[in-house]
Structure formats: structure tokens, C-alpha cells
Amino acid sequence: MTKTRIYKSLSALVFFLWLGSAPALAQYGVQYSYLSPAGDNVYIFNPASGIALTYTTGVIDTSRTRFNFSIGYYKLSPTQDSFPNYRVSNGKLYPGYDIVKNFVVFPLSAGIEYHPFEGRLNPYVGIDLNVSIISYSYHDYIENLQNDDKSETDWALGLYPKIGLGYVINQNWLVAAGIGYNFELAGSSSANNQSFVKSFLSLSYYLSRPTAKQK
Numbered sequence: 001m002t003k004t005r006i007y008k009s010l011s012a013l014v015f016f017l018w019l020g021s022a023p024a025l026a027q028y029g030v031q032y033s034y035l036s037p038a039g040d041n042v043y044i045f046n047p048a049s050g051i052a053l054t055y056t057t058g059v060i061d062t063s064r065t066r067f068n069f070s071i072g073y074y075k076l077s078p079t080q081d082s083f084p085n086y087r088v089s090n091g092k093l094y095p096g097y098d099i100v101k102n103f104v105v106f107p108l109s110a111g112i113e114y115h116p117f118e119g120r121l122n123p124y125v126g127i128d129l130n131v132s133i134i135s136y137s138y139h140d141y142i143e144n145l146q147n148d149d150k151s152e153t154d155w156a157l158g159l160y161p162k163i164g165l166g167y168v169i170n171q172n173w174l175v176a177a178g179i180g181y182n183f184e185l186a187g188s189s190s191a192n193n194q195s196f197v198k199s200f201l202s203l204s205y206y207l208s209r210p211t212a213k214q215k
Contacts, residue, residue: 026055026056026057026058026206026207027054027055027056027058027060027174027204027205027206027207028053028054028055028204028205028207029053029054029055029056029174029202029203029204029205030051030052030053030054030202030203030204031051031052031053031054031070031072031200031201031202032049032050032051032200032201032202033049033050033051033052033072033074033198033199033200033201034047034048034049034050034198034199034200035047035048035049035050035074035076035196035197035198036196036197036198037076037195037196038181038193038195038196038197039193039195040193041192041193041195041196043079044078044079044083044100044192045076045077045078045079045103045192046076046077046078046079048074048075048076048077049074050072050073050074050105050198051072051073051074052070052071052072052073052107053070053071053072054068054069054070054202054204055068055069055070056068056069056113056204059206060168060171060172060174060206061118061119061120061122061168062118063115064114064115064116064118065112065113065114065115066112066113066115067110067111067112067113068109068110068111068112068113068126068128069109069110069111070107070108070109070110070128071106071107071108071109072106072107072108072109073104073105073106074104074105074107075102075103075104075105076103076104076105077103078100078103081099082097082098082099083097083098083099083100084096084097085097085098085140085141085142086142087142087145087146089145094142094143094144094145095142095143096140096141096142096143096145096146097141098138098139098140098141099138099139099141100136100138101136101137101138101139101149102135102136102137103134103135103136103192104134104135104136105132105133105134105135105194106132106133106134106135107130107131107132107133107158108130108131108132108133109128109129109130109131109160110128110129110130111126111127111128111129111160112126112127113125113126113164114126115166119168120167120168121165121166121167121168122165122166122167122168123163123164123165123166124163124164124165124166124178125161125162125163125164126161126162126163126164127159127160127161127162128159128160128162129157129158129159129160130157130158130159130160130182131155131156131157131158132155132156132157132158132194133153133154133155134152134153134154134155134156134188134192134194135151135152135153136151136152136154137149137150137151137152138150154187154188155187155188156184156186156187156188156193156194157184157185157186157187158182158183158184158185158194158195159182159183159185160180160181160182160183160198161180161181162178162179162180162198162200163178163179163180164176164177164178164179164200165177165178171206172205172206172207173203173204173205173206174203174204174205174206175201175202175203175204176200176201176202176204177199177200177201177202178199178200179197179198179199179200180197180198181195181196181197181198182194182195182196182197182198183195
């Protein structure tokens with residue numbers, strides 16, 4: 001991915017954030033998520049939990065279109081203690097292995113939700129654009145050639161379509177749950193693919209209740 005495309009993606013995130021910060025009425029919340037790796041990562045990483053701080057625009061029970069922003073954290077653990085590896089040098093095969101010591105992801109996302117109905121129980125659909133910073137460390141061993149501890153920082157760009165259901169507890173509190181699939185669009189050449197199924201549960205607090213005039 002070229003630098004120009006990276007800048008355009010980051011600019012899109014900033015634009016969504018600007019849209020989200022414009023309205024006076026908004027919610028802040030905490031989201032718990034459960035991620036199930038997809039593709040080849042099924043064999044490398046176990047399912048994991050994540051947490052995110054969220055910000056969403058709009059009125060708690062009447063806004064049809066809402067913009068959302070979040071910053072999160074999740075940590076993946078490997079399915080095995082070590083993974084086989086090898087290298088061919090001067091016509092000879094040297095066996096080895098890799099040990100994943102730490103794999104942490106910090107996703108930054110912005111998106112849009114559409115709520116077709118008003119009321120306390122509110123289904124919705126949405127889509128998020130996310131940029132993830134991936135920090136990991138591992139031990140790389142190749143017999144007679146290599147025995148090193150390594151650390152890397154990578155990035156990945158993803159698109160996350162989702163469906164959800166929100167419930168207004170009272171004039172300030174809202175709980176929501178949903179599920180979606182994160183498609184990796186691009187990323188560092190050395191990064192593991194960040195495609196996964198993610199279900200979530202969130203609790204949000206609206207700072208104020210609009211009056212009839214504000215609506």
C-alpha cells in the first residue's frame with residue numbers, strides 16, 4: 001500500500017471523527033468484544049476478548065444516522081507453544097521454530113450507523129473503517145543459523161460491517177449488542193491477516209437528554 005493511500009485512509013478516519021464531534025448531544029461508552037480469528041489465523045491464534053472506549057453522536061432514542069469513534073485493545077495468544085520453521089542455505093535444510101511471546105493490537109476506528117426505527121428497542125446496521133497498530137515479539141530459532149528474540153510493529157487497515165440491537169434503559173443509559181466481520185483491506189507485508197468475526201456488548205452513557213425544542 002502506498003503512502004498516499006495510507007494518508008487517505010487516515011484522513012477518512014479524521015473526517016468521521018470531525019463529523020462525530022459536531023453535534024452537542026453524544027454518548028460515551030465502554031465496549032467488550034469477543035474476536036474469533038478467520039482464515040489461516042485459526043491455526044495460529046486462539047479467540048480473544050477485547051475492550052474499547054467509544055464515542056457516538058446523536059440522540060439516544062430518535063437519531064437515525066449516528067457516527068461512531070473508538071479506540072481499543074486486544075491481545076491474542078498462540079494456539080501452540082511453538083511453530084515449526086526452516087531455512088534452506090547452501091543446498092541444506094536447517095529446521096527451526098518460532099515462539100510467539102506477545103501479540104497486542106490497538107485498533108482505531110470510525111464509522112456510521114443507521115437506526116431505521118425510533119424507540120427503546122432499536123436494531124441497526126453499520127460499517128466501521130479501522131486502522132490497527134500491531135505490536136508483537138517472538139523468538140526465532142534456526143539450527144546453527146539463528147537464535148534471536150525479535151520485536152516488530154506493524155499496521156493493518158480493515159473494514160467492519162456490523163448489525164446490532166440497542167436498548168434504552170433510561171434517558172441516559174443504553175446497552176447494545178451485535179456482531180460483524182472484519183475484512184482486512186491492506187497491511188504491512190509481515191503482519192498477520194487481521195480478518196476475524198467480532199461480537200460485542202457495549203454500555204453507553206448520554207451526557208444530556210434533549211428537549212423537544214432541541215429535537
